[in-house]
Amino acid sequence: MTDAAVAEVTVAEPREGGVREEERSLASDAWRALRGNPVFWVSAVLIAVFTLMAIWPSLFTNTDPREAILAESRSRPGDGTWFGRDIQGYDIYARCIYGARASILVGVMTTAMAVAIGGGIGMISGYLGGAWDATFSRIGDIFFSIPLLLGAIIFLSSLPEFFNDNYFLVIMKVVLALAFLGWPSLARLMRSSVIQVKPNDYVQAARALGASPSRIIRSHILPNSLAPLIVVATISLGGYIAVEATLSFLGIGLQPPAISWGIDISAAIVGLRTTPHMLFFPSLFLSLAVLGFILMGDAVRDALDPKTR
Amino acid sequence: MTTTQDTTTPSDKTSGVTYTPEDGLLLEVEDLYVEFHTPDGIATAINGVSFDLHQGESLAILGESGSGKSVTAQAIMGILDMPPAVIPGGHIRYCGQDLLSMPEDQRRRTRGPEVSMIFQDALSSLNPVFPVGWQIAEMFRMHRGVNKSDALEQAIRLMERVQIPAARDRVKAYPHQFSGGMRQRIMIAMAIALDPAVLIADEPTTALDVTVQAQIMALLDELQQERQMGLILITHDLGVVADVADRIAVMYAGRFVEKADVVELYSAPAHPYTRGLLESIPRLDQKGQTLAAIGGLPPNLMRIPPGCPFNPRCRRAEDVCRRDRPELREVVPGRFAACHFAEEVINA
Amino acid sequence: MPEVILSAQDLVKHYPIRSGVLRRVAGQVKAVDGVSFDLHKGETLGIVGESGCGKSTLGRLLMRLEEPTSGKVIFGGEDWSGASGRKLRQMRRNIQIVFQDPYTSLNPRMTVGDIVGEPLEIHSDVVPKGGRRKRVQELLDLVGLNPEHINRYPHQFSGGQRQRIGIARGIALNPSVLVCDEPVSALDVSVQAQVVNLMEKLQDELGLAYVFIAHDLSVVRHISDRVGVMYLGRMAELGEEDEVYSRPTHPYTQALLSAVPVPDPTLRGKRDQIVLQGDVPSPANPPSGCRFHTRCWKAQEVCTTDEPELELRPDGLGAHLSRCHFAEPRLILETVDVSDLEPDTRFAGTEVQDMSDLGAGLGAAGGGEDLGSSAADAGVERSSALHPDTDQAPQDTTRLVDEQPGDDRPTR
Structure with a gap:
């Protein structure tokens, strides 16, 4: 009932509001909401820093992360280096900086691939319905029933050796595994939001005008059903980074000489009691990166969801 | 309903607090203000509204969406969400006691036995996971401490009273198993279960078809006569008002612009807005009618224009209307209007 | 005809x-x-x-x-x-359509110009590309909206304005x-x-x-001009507006008409009120015979078995289509012919322009002037754009209300 009361007030709002401000698209409204949200700025700064780290690590450190000074193995933070050195004598600070590249690459590429596959399949099953929907939904359910971590382990261990040849192939193999198992949740989401948008009168009006299916999808369904996908994709980007670290930790994701937070965390386990800083710094970077994307997803959701405004 | 037939004077059945109306005066709303504090600014939903309600009287509050008519009802019921709503001023007296200054638990006990409400959307007002009979019976158990089987028996009698066919068999049915009209009857049964002195009906028939609307309005009218309730009918439908209400208050941008006896108001409206409304509705009993429309839109409640809030849409508006806000005043005995030129409008 | x-x-x-x-x-x-x-x-x-x-x-x-x-x-x-x-x-x-809900019938992510222009893009041969924006503005003007609002989004408009936009989209292709x-x-x-x-x-x-x-x-x-009354998927009665409203012969039409509240409190209790019992049966399982027989006070044995045809049945003055075995006219409410009456325009007007933006400019002087003159300028081009297929253009597009009915229009 109180919703009704507020609605009664807010319905009246745009009437004159529009006179003052021309061209208020929903995207610009979303940006307006984001701009005033401190969570957005915190997460944006975090993501920007990590992205910069991934693209241009030498901006942050001049030390070579593969320069092992065994003599200074396990030295503590402050003894000549910021974060100390690990068991191999690598500079932990430099390792953390260089580790960002693998994480960001895996996160971004997995998300892009999962969004493309999941979004496309979700769109097809939501828009066409019927047998297409049934088929794709069942296929999605099958993938959905495979636990992500277990599935990834099996997938990765079954890949041919050739994938371990160079850095990009190693990254790609993790990306493939995660995208292969991650698309169903995005497809489900896309499907349900397409099904919500499809019966709207503006879609019917376009049909009545004789618009082609591709036009209906492009200008009516896609722009109105994309918001949940963007939100969940942003949040799961953080999740993929965490899973990549987990796989690397278990020794089946990235492998040395690749540099990854997961690998470093795994290597630090031996000194958990004696040299906790070896574990602490890569874990901190990992957590901050995951947190950045999750917070960003939350902020974007608040901005895109008109109900919270 | 033999148990409730004799209680024409309202009294609280559980807490011992009794409310006795003086000279039949049930409800007195005095200079009420309600604001909504939103991130975009303050929306003044109700802007100084006053009225009385007596036993057996039906008052219609007529207005368009955003006029504040539903907010008025919710303020009286005390079901506004605060925040964002704020009541910066005014009194709502029930039998002489101010509901707004009452402690919350005492006020809560007035909802149901003293003041009760019917909503527009019966489906969302009923709980979908409980049988309807159980929901009606719950009212008796909560407020009167009646045991389970007696409460259910009373619920059945109440369902029969609101003319639900085969009530005894359907007492265990769920809300979605009833049609829209039947659900609204169940809502009415719940609202009158504790024999309230004041019944507020907020657009009770808007979601219903016209033949069902006629049934529901006839039922409400009958129940009101039988129980001598004070009825506040909130609606936008000039036709429904003409069929049911004794008095009518026309609301625009959070204030009453006109208040009068129904027959007098329809024959000679005293405010340009009322007049425009009456001329803008197509009538079933006329043909070849040319519709006259009120131009423009109701104002944004965050930016109500200075002077008379209706002045931008009023064809009679002069400089004084853009400058001075007209108060609701008695134009001729018994007729109130908030217009600088009310005398002219009433005689037009 | x-x-x-x-x-x-x-x-x-x-x-x-x-x-x-x-x-x-x-x-x-x-x-x-x-x-x-x-x-x-x-x-x-x-x-x-x-x-x-x-x-x-x-x-x-x-x-x-x-x-x-x-x-x-x-x-x-x-x-x-x-x-x-x-x-x-x-x-x-x-053939085009206008929908009920002004809040779901317009794509919230498109500007008004894109919405009204979409028909022209889909049927790209109607108006050449360069002329589309102008045509959209003419359409907005035609439905009484400010053509300068072409770049606004639907949520910046009120319900009534949105419905005008929906109408503009509907008539874009003539x-x-x-x-x-x-x-x-x-x-x-x-x-x-x-x-x-x-x-x-x-x-x-x-x-x-x-x-x-x-x-x-x-x-x-x-x-x-003509009205059809539907009940459970079928036409119950069909005829001229006056036939259906003044001389209804189908009991359902009669009940429907009697249930409509009339905004005249002096008629309270004096009207012929038919209160129907019960609800409309489910269309999944419609009653046999006449579909209305379960709620009809005139129903007899034959109604439950034989479905009446929709055919001409006498209504007292002539005959019109009705689907009832026992069709007979019943006067539900006295119709007053007010077509000769000039509407009282002192407090409400008959203009069709949307005047929400004129604000205080709409006073006793009447606020349509600004728009009227701008519409006159566009008048010539607009008439040719509106009727690309025919040479016959409307005589005067700047008028707010047409006094004489159109040539093809049946007199009412």
Whole structure:
């Protein structure tokens, strides 16, 4: 009932509001909401820093992360280096900086691939319905029933050796595994939001005008059903980074000489009691990166969801 | 309903607090203000509204969406969400006691036995996971401490009273198993279960078809006569008002612009807005009618224009209307209007 | 009588009800069950009925938004129920739709210019690319909106303004038929009249024929030349507006009319009130024989077994189509003919321009002047753009209300 009361007030709002401000698209409204949200700025700064780290690590450190000074193995933070050195004598600070590249690459590429596959399949099953929907939904359910971590382990261990040849192939193999198992949740989401948008009168009006299916999808369904996908994709980007670290930790994701937070965390386990800083710094970077994307997803959701405004 | 037939004077059945109306005066709303504090600014939903309600009287509050008519009802019921709503001023007296200054638990006990409400959307007002009979019976158990089987028996009698066919068999049915009209009857049964002195009906028939609307309005009218309730009918439908209400208050941008006896108001409206409304509705009993429309839109409640809030849409508006806000005043005995030129409008 | 432009022939739409694990068809919802009517050029056919009677489905069948289970839709002599591809697209130019809900009928992510311009983009040969923006502005002007608002988004408009945008989209391709599915029911009382007046003006100027679907009997009477009353997927009564409202012969029509509240408190208790018992039966399982017999006070044995035909039955003065074995006229309410009365324009006007932006400028002096002059400038180009196929242009597009009815329009 109180919703009704507020609605009664807010319905009246745009009437004159529009006179003052021309061209208020929903995207610009979303940006307006984001701009005033401190969570957005915190997460944006975090993501920007990590992205910069991934693209241009030498901006942050001049030390070579593969320069092992065994003599200074396990030295503590402050003894000549910021974060100390690990068991191999690598500079932990430099390792953390260089580790960002693998994480960001895996996160971004997995998300892009999962969004493309999941979004496309979700769109097809939501828009066409019927047998297409049934088929794709069942296929999605099958993938959905495979636990992500277990599935990834099996997938990765079954890949041919050739994938371990160079850095990009190693990254790609993790990306493939995660995208292969991650698309169903995005497809489900896309499907349900397409099904919500499809019966709207503006879609019917376009049909009545004789618009082609591709036009209906492009200008009516896609722009109105994309918001949940963007939100969940942003949040799961953080999740993929965490899973990549987990796989690397278990020794089946990235492998040395690749540099990854997961690998470093795994290597630090031996000194958990004696040299906790070896574990602490890569874990901190990992957590901050995951947190950045999750917070960003939350902020974007608040901005895109008109109900919270 | 033999148990409730004799209680024409309202009294609280559980807490011992009794409310006795003086000279039949049930409800007195005095200079009420309600604001909504939103991130975009303050929306003044109700802007100084006053009225009385007596036993057996039906008052219609007529207005368009955003006029504040539903907010008025919710303020009286005390079901506004605060925040964002704020009541910066005014009194709502029930039998002489101010509901707004009452402690919350005492006020809560007035909802149901003293003041009760019917909503527009019966489906969302009923709980979908409980049988309807159980929901009606719950009212008796909560407020009167009646045991389970007696409460259910009373619920059945109440369902029969609101003319639900085969009530005894359907007492265990769920809300979605009833049609829209039947659900609204169940809502009415719940609202009158504790024999309230004041019944507020907020657009009770808007979601219903016209033949069902006629049934529901006839039922409400009958129940009101039988129980001598004070009825506040909130609606936008000039036709429904003409069929049911004794008095009518026309609301625009959070204030009453006109208040009068129904027959007098329809024959000679005293405010340009009322007049425009009456001329803008197509009538079933006329043909070849040319519709006259009120131009423009109701104002944004965050930016109500200075002077008379209706002045931008009023064809009679002069400089004084853009400058001075007209108060609701008695134009001729018994007729109130908030217009600088009310005398002219009433005689037009 | 002018030529028939659209004709529905025995239209049927059944929706299967599936149940069980195997999703077997367990029954049929008979939403529309054999509806036929003709629509003449430039006239308004009102379709009234309560929720669930199939009137909205009928509108969607006419638009080919749903495929009929059986039956035909004939447009301009051609059956278009089987048309597809290019032919279907071509026909869509001639028949368009206006929806009920002004909040879901416009894509929130598109500007008004894109929304109204979309028909022109889909049918790209109607207006050349360079002229489209101008044409959109003319259309906005035509429906009484400020053409400068072309770059605004739907949420910046009120419900009434949005409905005007929906109408502008509907008439963009110069259709000859506009199906209006409850076009004013979501609007406030004071805004309803503005939109109804606009629709009447457009009909006069563009020679449109309307199928006006609504549940509000008063609005339908006001705008329609002929009226069809639907009950459970079938037409119960069909005739001239005056025949159906002044001399209804079907008990359902009579009950419907008597239930409509009239805004005149002096009539309270004096009207012939027929209160129907019970609810409308489910269209999945309609009653045998006459569909109305379960609620009818005149029902007899024959009504439960034999379905009456929709045929001409005497109404006291002449005869019109009615589907009742015991059809007889009954006066529900005295009709007053007010067509000679000049409307009182001291407090409300008959202009069709949207005046929300004029604000305080709308005073006793009347606020239409600014828009009037700008419309006059655009008048010449607009008339040619509106009727690219014909040389006949409307005489004067700047007038706010047409005094003399259009040539093709049947007199009411």
